[in-house]
Amino acid sequence: MVFKSLTLFARVRGPDEFWRKRKIFKLAAHFFGRRRNCYSITIKGIHKSLMFCFRGRKLRRRQISDLWDTRLEAACLQHGISPKILKEGLSRNEMFLNRKVLVDLAIWEPRTFKSLAKIAWSRCKIDGLNNVQHLNLPTGVITRGMLK
16 A cells, blocks of 8 residues: 555554454453444453452452451460460471461461461470460360360
């Protein structure tokens, strides 16, 4: 194609516009009706969906964090120790485990979590923390069959 002037050259959009629109339409492949086929409506829908996607990721992180806190409190309550004392005792023993790892151990390896709770409790008792003096760590593992 021969362009006789600069203005005619500028007006031709060529394949770049096709591929730019195609990227947008690929993102809208699961939309219904004109939100999928009409470019100007598709752009608005894509912007809104990407905004909700960002919000959803933040919300999911917050919900997962709350779930870890709840599960850690339940596991610590089962072994007669508070989560704060557990974290303090483990850090004094130079065992730096985050909440996710502690919760996974409490769910999938309860005996390992019990031994960690005992280690943390005994270290806090040796160091003389005031909150630990009145705690008595239960013996044995409480299983679902015992709860009736």
